[in-house]
Amino acid sequence: MILQLNQVSKNFGGLAALMNVSFQVNRNEVMGIIGPNGAGKTTLFNLITGVLTPSSGDIIYQQQSIVGLKPHKLTEIGLARTFQNIRIFGQLTVLENVMVGAHVRSKAGLWHGLWKTPFARREEGNIKQRALELLDFVGISNHADDTAEALSYGKQRRLEIARALATEPEILLLDEPTAGMNETETTELRDLIQQIQVMGKTILLIEHDMHLMMSVCDRLAVINFGKKIAEGQPDQIQSDPAVIEAYLGKEAV
């Protein structure tokens, strides 16, 4: 077990976005989170990555509560994410975007940068090397020197993943990575996710594409109206009446 949510709730004003959600993520598994639009999935991600603080409940990462830690601290201890609406640094080059991801794993401060010390040079060299490898890994290394905003939509998604991987995370949170992708791109992305799993990372995945989720996830949690209504392996979820009701409405039951 790498990540555990205990009775996590989040209110906005008087509105409850999440209510007493609990589940756990095991090391090196792909855990999927599904649910209708507005169910609270992205809120859940924001809570885990420290962008929001839970109104109550606890989030445990590697035996340690991470509630109240700032996002950059969380990245430091091994959580990385992508965004539902892509947030790359558009004016920077593709390579630089990935190198930003390596920030948390490098040290050269103002002083080293100013004098281009041997240490800084070596570190920059390593970061660059690593970034190129990651670009290669996600398959966009031929765009390394283009500005990021010039990339196509699908490639920007891949860039985001490369950037997140550059932070050397233990657990990677992907927020709708196939949104807006065509079928081939989606298939390629599934392969990419599986490769990341092979690398030994844990993945937490939000996605609407049921087909993809069923084939790539080891386990799934279902959220509806801010509550977790089911959790289990894909085949269990598929036959869970509560899930079917949530997705297809009462008539279908």
Added chain:
Amino acid sequence: MISFTQGRFVKMRWMAAVLLVLSMVVMAGCGGNSASTNKQSANTAKIGVPAYLSGAGAAYGEAIRQGLELAQSEINAKGKIKIELIFEDTKGQKNEAINAVNKLINKDNVVAIIGPTLSGEMFAAGPIASQAGVVIMGTSTTAEGITEVGDYVFRNALPESLAIPNTVKKATAKYNLKKVAVMYSNNNDWAVSGYKTFMQSLKQNGVEVLTVETFADKDTDFSAQLTKIASLNPDAVMVSSLYQEASLILKKARELGIKVPFVGNNGFNSPQLMKIAGAAAEGAIVSSPWYPGKDDAKVQAFIKAYQAKYNKAPDQFAAQSYDALYIMVNALEKAGSTTDRKKLRDNLAQIKGFQGVTGKFAFDEKRNPAMEATVLIVKNGQFTELK
């Protein structure tokens, strides 16, 4: 890889920006041409005038410009020495004054400078002119210590350190002042200097100061300060500020029922005071070398000529700059040269017994004016002598 349309837009924007800059440079080029077409003959003296011509204090610069131009037209009509005035706008800012003075000295090669308008500008620009060996004469720089910044720094503005004690003494005797309130604009160097002189001369005359209240230039609400002063029942209120604030203070004070005399620094010395404050200005007291009501042919002729040319009554700024140019010409004539800066300085320092519209005038050994000031009081909307 910017798409074609985007790229074109970027280029268009870029071109728009370049055009903006280019058009400014072209405008600049035209200006340069017109400036360099001026020619001068042997008996023409070029005098530079850095003045506060635009911005919040433009009214002062404007009066100075008009006074100078009136004197210039009279002098040039006589024909002995011709005067060319080169105006530079300092916008009341120190750096601008420095640049303007540097330009006048090193680019326009002026023989002397009349200006700048503010004491703060003079503190910065005076040393530069002095170092370059060019006479710089302030017509409105009344703050303490102005002429100490350099041997070439002169002024014909009556320093507040002479005018205020004169006023305070007369007012104290006349109204038997025992306790007064003091107000001043604390973001105006010149008004602060005036305030300090007020405090000194009040002390010398044994008058008690009940409270000191400050405000800032361009303030319009004085009700809090005046309410406080009203509750203390002073015999008089001393105010050191420009006329605009002074007028508003008088108005509000009368509204709040403060009926005592108001004694002012040089800022009170303007017809604008009565224009803005109206009836509330009654009883305002100030010392001035410039007194339009003076029974003097020269003064009346000046007022008439000024009225005719600008369709308004001259104020002290116009009067003093008018005199300043005559003083300068006087020294130029004595020096016998329209270009020798050193000779001009030495002859200027010797000026004595000059009779101008602001009275009899001489420079003392510190290049400050030695002149007499009349204590004036506003009566029936007019400055009249306080006797």
Added chain:
Amino acid sequence: MDFILNPYYLQIVMFMAINAVLGISIYLTLSTGQLSLGNAGFMSIGAYVSALLTIKAGAPILVSVLCGGVAAGCMALLIGLPVIRLQGIYLAIATLGFGEVVRVIVLNLKITNGALGISGIPSMAVIFGKQLSEVGLSSGMGGLTLQQIANLLVLLVLIAVVAVLVFFCIRVHNSRVGRALAAIKADEKAAEVMGIDVTYYKILMFCLGAVVAAIAGGLAAHLTFYIGPKDFAYHRAVEILLFAVLGGSDVVWGPLLGAFLLTALPEVLRFAAEYREMIYGAILVVMMAFRPQGLLSTQTLRYIKEKLGRSRVNDTSTQPG
């Protein structure tokens, strides 16, 4: 040479250098996407602290200017800590307010001499002149008078300061820290989630900007004999902002270009002085509408470099013939 020896042009070039330093100060703060309208206030702290140290304690100019920088840096830290966590708008307004508070305090303190300001500040040119005559150069050298040599020395010092700062900015820009700054400017939230301590870098750059503004203030105080609270009012802050807006704030050359243009133009445009503020205002609006990245942006630089590179290639290709 005659051109640069003419005190008028010399003075303008000196003001350009000071303004360039101010431009760099706002560039530093803007490099994290933060707008400070308090740089005039920091400048005044630098000017007053260094002027007072030179006059009252007889400190060498270099030391006093640096002390001014440190003082401003500490003030920036005090303001930055609570405000920088909030939206960018808050920093702009808080620094605007800070500038006003500094102005009022300067007006009220005895040691700053209120509105009268501090006059008789030893100028760098005078001090250099003295030192030169002590080493036996009182009659000048190589056809130049002592005063001219001293003035040129001052200019050299100022250019050196600008050069050092530009070097600093370029090196930082191309380093790991520079990449983090660019990321923060592009998308603060994403940068934070990518593991960048956004608050730390924002405060760091805000304070550095304050230090540099204060250094400009200290240098300016030792150029002009006199400083007063009026020199550091709101309009000054807007002028500093203009350097970055006109020139651009993506690369350090932008605010430099802005400072050069906006110091030179008023001199060539003297006849239009009354319209200057109006032109300034128009520049702000027009730039924001049509070219918010300023005249020089990363793309422009890249474009210029490519052009230069291409022409160089052409040159070499024609050479062998």
Added chain:
Amino acid sequence: MFWQQVVNGLTLGSTYALIALGYTLIFGVLGIVNMAHGEVFMFGAFVGLLLVTTFQLNIFVAILGAMIVGCLLGVILEQAALRPLRRRSVSHLAPLISTIGVSIFLESLALRIFGPQAQAFPASVAGQLLSIGPLKISSVQILILAVSFGLMLILRFWLQKTRIGKSLRATAENIETANLLGVNTNKIIVMTVALASGLGAVAGVLVGLAFNAVEPTMGVTMGFKGLAVLIMGGLGNVTGAMFGGIILGIAEVFSVAYGSSSYRDAVAFGIIIIILLWRPQGLFGAQKGGH
């Protein structure tokens, strides 16, 4: 003296509130601090003055005229300085900078047109002085108080109850969503800026009347105070602007009455800094934090 000072503080405070209402309205809908608001206020004052002096019009007609000119200025401001920025994604600082540009432009334009001197309304319209016991209140002071409270109430009602107000608030929530819901956001934004500017112009005339001086730099000074109130009351909060203004006015007056007048101008910004340290959402803002 105490009560007279309270009256002074209320008068001053209600003028601050009047200005801050305009700032707040624009911030509430657009999330923009309109730095040119002070100058619109100043222009309004001059227009009112001109209508009364040169055209010999009744003061209430003049106020109406100033309001119309203010609205027009608002429309121009929106078209020139805000709309071009909205068309594409620019930094959130762009509108701030662009409105600073407008403010500088308008200020120097006013200096050119109207000259630097302060001008006053003729004594006949400046209002009578009423003596209530030991207190002296001018009729304009009462008018200002009434107008600012009235406007606050109207604004609140209008924002909450009317259809236009509701679309205004929808736009404030999220421009894109409002667009999707069929709100013509461009129209709403122009209306907001015009309304706020019209309010600013009326405030200008009233303040010009109350202090008997209208001059080109009054926009900057009053604009700064308005900004202080904006932060104090909470960005975009109508009630906050009202009470924030009054608190600031009273605080300033009392700093003079019982403290030192020379620190008066630091009060406003001292308050800003304290507020930002202690309660960044403003005195009346909802507990949401600055983000």
